[in-house]
Amino acid sequence: MLFSRYLLPVMKETPADAQIVSHQLMLRAGLVRQTAAGIYAWLPLGLRVLNRIADLVRREQDRAGAIELLMPTIQSADLWRQSGRYDAYGPEMLRFQDRGGREMLYGPTNEEMITSIFRDCVRSYRDLPRTLYHIQWKFRDEVRPRFGVMRGREFLMKDAYSFDLDAEGGRASYDAQFTAYLRTFAALGLRAVPVRAPTGPIGGDLSHEFHILADTGESEVFYDSALDAVDLADADAPAMLRGLYAMEAEEHAKVENCPVPPERLASRRGIEVGHIFFFGTKYSHAMGLQVQAKDGTQVTPLMGSYGVGVSRLVGAIIEASHDAGGIVWPDSVAPFDVGLINLRPDDALCATAAAEAEARLEAAGLSVLHDDRDARGGEKFATMDLIGLPWQIIIGPKAAAAGLVELKRRATGERHEVSLDDAMARLKGPRAA
Amino acid sequence: MLFSRYLLPVMKETPADAQIVSHQLMLRAGLVRQTAAGIYAWLPLGLRVLNRIADLVRREQDRAGAIELLMPTIQSADLWRQSGRYDAYGPEMLRFQDRGGREMLYGPTNEEMITSIFRDCVRSYRDLPRTLYHIQWKFRDEVRPRFGVMRGREFLMKDAYSFDLDAEGGRASYDAQFTAYLRTFAALGLRAVPVRAPTGPIGGDLSHEFHILADTGESEVFYDSALDAVDLADADAPAMLRGLYAMEAEEHAKVENCPVPPERLASRRGIEVGHIFFFGTKYSHAMGLQVQAKDGTQVTPLMGSYGVGVSRLVGAIIEASHDAGGIVWPDSVAPFDVGLINLRPDDALCATAAAEAEARLEAAGLSVLHDDRDARGGEKFATMDLIGLPWQIIIGPKAAAAGLVELKRRATGERHEVSLDDAMARLKGPRAA
Numbered sequence: 001m002l003f004s005r006y007l008l009p010v011m012k013e014t015p016a017d018a019q020i021v022s023h024q025l026m027l028r029a030g031l032v033r034q035t036a037a038g039i040y041a042w043l044p045l046g047l048r049v050l051n052r053i054a055d056l057v058r059r060e061q062d063r064a065g066a067i068e069l070l071m072p073t074i075q076s077a078d079l080w081r082q083s084g085r086y087d088a089y090g091p092e093m094l095r096f097q098d099r100g101g102r103e104m105l106y107g108p109t110n111e112e113m114i115t116s117i118f119r120d121c122v123r124s125y126r127d128l129p130r131t132l133y134h135i136q137w138k139f140r141d142e143v144r145p146r147f148g149v150m151r152g153r154e155f156l157m158k159d160a161y162s163f164d165l166d167a168e169g170g171r172a173s174y175d176a177q178f179t180a181y182l183r184t185f186a187a188l189g190l191r192a193v194p195v196r197a198p199t200g201p202i203g204g205d206l207s208h209e210f211h212i213l214a215d216t217g218e219s220e221v222f223y224d225s226a227l228d229a230v231d232l233a234d235a236d237a238p239a240m241l242r243g244l245y246a247m248e249a250e251e252h253a254k255v256e257n258c259p260v261p262p263e264r265l266a267s268r269r270g271i272e273v274g275h276i277f278f279f280g281t282k283y284s285h286a287m288g289l290q291v292q293a294k295d296g297t298q299v300t301p302l303m304g305s306y307g308v309g310v311s312r313l314v315g316a317i318i319e320a321s322h323d324a325g326g327i328v329w330p331d332s333v334a335p336f337d338v339g340l341i342n343l344r345p346d347d348a349l350c351a352t353a354a355a356e357a358e359a360r361l362e363a364a365g366l367s368v369l370h371d372d373r374d375a376r377g378g379e380k381f382a383t384m385d386l387i388g389l390p391w392q393i394i395i396g397p398k399a400a401a402a403g404l405v406e407l408k409r410r411a412t413g414e415r416h417e418v419s420l421d422d423a424m425a426r427l428k429g430p431r432a433a
Numbered sequence: 434m435l436f437s438r439y440l441l442p443v444m445k446e447t448p449a450d451a452q453i454v455s456h457q458l459m460l461r462a463g464l465v466r467q468t469a470a471g472i473y474a475w476l477p478l479g480l481r482v483l484n485r486i487a488d489l490v491r492r493e494q495d496r497a498g499a500i501e502l503l504m505p506t507i508q509s510a511d512l513w514r515q516s517g518r519y520d521a522y523g524p525e526m527l528r529f530q531d532r533g534g535r536e537m538l539y540g541p542t543n544e545e546m547i548t549s550i551f552r553d554c555v556r557s558y559r560d561l562p563r564t565l566y567h568i569q570w571k572f573r574d575e576v577r578p579r580f581g582v583m584r585g586r587e588f589l590m591k592d593a594y595s596f597d598l599d600a601e602g603g604r605a606s607y608d609a610q611f612t613a614y615l616r617t618f619a620a621l622g623l624r625a626v627p628v629r630a631p632t633g634p635i636g637g638d639l640s641h642e643f644h645i646l647a648d649t650g651e652s653e654v655f656y657d658s659a660l661d662a663v664d665l666a667d668a669d670a671p672a673m674l675r676g677l678y679a680m681e682a683e684e685h686a687k688v689e690n691c692p693v694p695p696e697r698l699a700s701r702r703g704i705e706v707g708h709i710f711f712f713g714t715k716y717s718h719a720m721g722l723q724v725q726a727k728d729g730t731q732v733t734p735l736m737g738s739y740g741v742g743v744s745r746l747v748g749a750i751i752e753a754s755h756d757a758g759g760i761v762w763p764d765s766v767a768p769f770d771v772g773l774i775n776l777r778p779d780d781a782l783c784a785t786a787a788a789e790a791e792a793r794l795e796a797a798g799l800s801v802l803h804d805d806r807d808a809r810g811g812e813k814f815a816t817m818d819l820i821g822l823p824w825q826i827i828i829g830p831k832a833a834a835a836g837l838v839e840l841k842r843r844a845t846g847e848r849h850e851v852s853l854d855d856a857m858a859r860l861k862g863p864r865a866a
Contacts, residue, residue: 004559005498005500005563006500007500007502007554007555007560007563007565009553009554009555030554033550033553033554035504035505035508035509035512035546035549035550036505036507036508036509036535036537037533037535039505039507040505041502041503041504041505041546041550042502042503042504043502043550043554044500044501044502044565046502047501047502047503050503065438067438067439067440067477068477068480069440069474069475069476069477069479069480070474070475070480070483071468071474071475072468072469072472072473072474072570072587073506073570073587074469074472074539074572074586074587075468075469076468076469079468091532092532094529094531094532095529096527096528096529096530097529098527098574098586099524099525099527099574099576100470102469102470104469106507106539113468113474116468117466117468117474117476120442120466121440121442121463121466121476122440122442126437127440130438130440132440132477137505137506137570139507141531141532143532153507153531154505154506154507
């Protein structure tokens, strides 16, 4: 992609109304623009990140055996009356009437709708267990939207719902999602701490939140510092993490005999990026979902629900991965793999070398943002650092004459003058890993 | 994908409330379920088709140089007051207030929002021309939603918007989308007729609708029958199609001297699947979008907008491609490439042969729905015909013992007993084409 034909409005100044660093950087790096309070348009660069995160979430859901469908954003109030939540849900629910005067709402979550779809489609024990998920926009009318996409009103969420015939099966479905979550966050380059959570208005008796540790987190998490030592690449990591103590401050304060010795108890700020619940028959019972069991009797399936804040993760990743120069994207979610800077677009040798580098990188399956603008080198360097692509390839007249390029790793700042072949070999290494 | 672990609720009976064949087949084949009047959940099989169509639309937009972003579904009424359309737009616009009493709406289209984003991001002639697009859910509160996803209320649309410095550039952007549309419909296996259209409430002076010819179309199209002879694979097809006469009945009736000799004038029913407009400075002027020209003056960009009904296309394709047995998906949008029927899942030889076939097909990059259910052969055949996958591979005990499978082409019903190798060779042929 040529920068000169893209839509990437970067800002030099920090916008005054953005309080936290991810919000500032998302605006400055041209990822989003606010279109109303707590509502954002995703500009081309931001959309690429959002899509890559959604794809990783999808990959791990599919791997866990969950099946994707897509529910609409607008729901009927009648559906929520069946569960009794229409009146119970507060003013965060955006309610309105259609032209026929029917009460509708913009879905903040989908327990009722998925239960009704399952009730409509499934009759027999043969069709269970099932975990269904979708990735769809939700709306919660926050009283004070802030922190950019971290606490917006219209947001993208992956929500999965499990249906099982018995408690043992339900627990297995819960565990499968628990593991999928840890794999997802690891794939995103994040260390997530599973925190035992109260179940709140969704109900049920088992729940975990997943927190990314970052200084700007909205809540304080107390946890067994053994968590910090768990290798996320280890196949046993989910079981190990699950066994270790972690609680939000408010819940931790209620614990009378904390099982973690004081010298091992750590505390840090956390950003909640996922929340999973097992709530048994709460919705299936209220909404009359039953299936025929093997012995011919009717049974009420047990359910769980599993949410990940996909758009929120864009902000959370930036909170966890940035420096003074700007964003430092993990390889797995970067909007482009490589930022190619041509320092002298007016120089024939540089233009040829840059065009060749772009073509060869793309032929090798790497995505490239090629800064071909007529601008000063300093501005190009600053822009490329700000938008945080993992690798930069810099082409100037001296190196081009010698058949070389400069390869820079954004995270470390390390720079090497190498041939394009060498640069490509280094680039492909960490990406394949 | 194993059928026994999927969510694919097919129906034998035709639902009484579905009037047209695409709506009937979408319900019967388990593609969608209605969740409220004119609002549908996309079940797993339907979502796969929707995604494939969206991907083809995206591919042709990218090829035409358009850049993808993503605008939110909820918009502020203030934005629409800037263009004057807030009061002009009828009751099809879903309007409501948020908890703070601010007037909001669910976007039925995005001219205002994209103009405001462009105004916010772009200052200089250097950043033009640009065509930006997104694929996002829209809402139009139809007074009488019907025909399933063909006239739903919540629907998926690709809408693109072009920004140019002068009329010549604007015309070139319009032509690029015109060509992209014909390529898109051809890739979807559809013959689309570009119909010169009045511009209506969007405004402007140049507009085309794209109609799929099908007996259940909602409007009548009069056209030069030379259109039927144009080879869509021909690179000159867009120019040829554009030069040929085509008008909706109402507009055709107003034409005083039809340029087509009576013997060449044909008429058929058409389903509108795309609509493009060039409307100059209508929105940019009203909303104060200006950029600095090369000579330092401020100029008002000229705009066009270009819509494709992505979810409506699912229905339109079925209207154009079905038979008495069910849907006949074009290869390019089929939810799975192959339906694999194991006639005897309880037979060890059949189970092994089916598992091997599934693994080899998937390793070759083909998607497979493997019917491993404990059900009668007749039911499996009927289901596979109903859901319309382009190819079927049938494994029964006799053929399996001889190391053979039966390969069936859904569109023609042609069947051959062949080795799996031969089947795969035939399968990959048309797919690559």
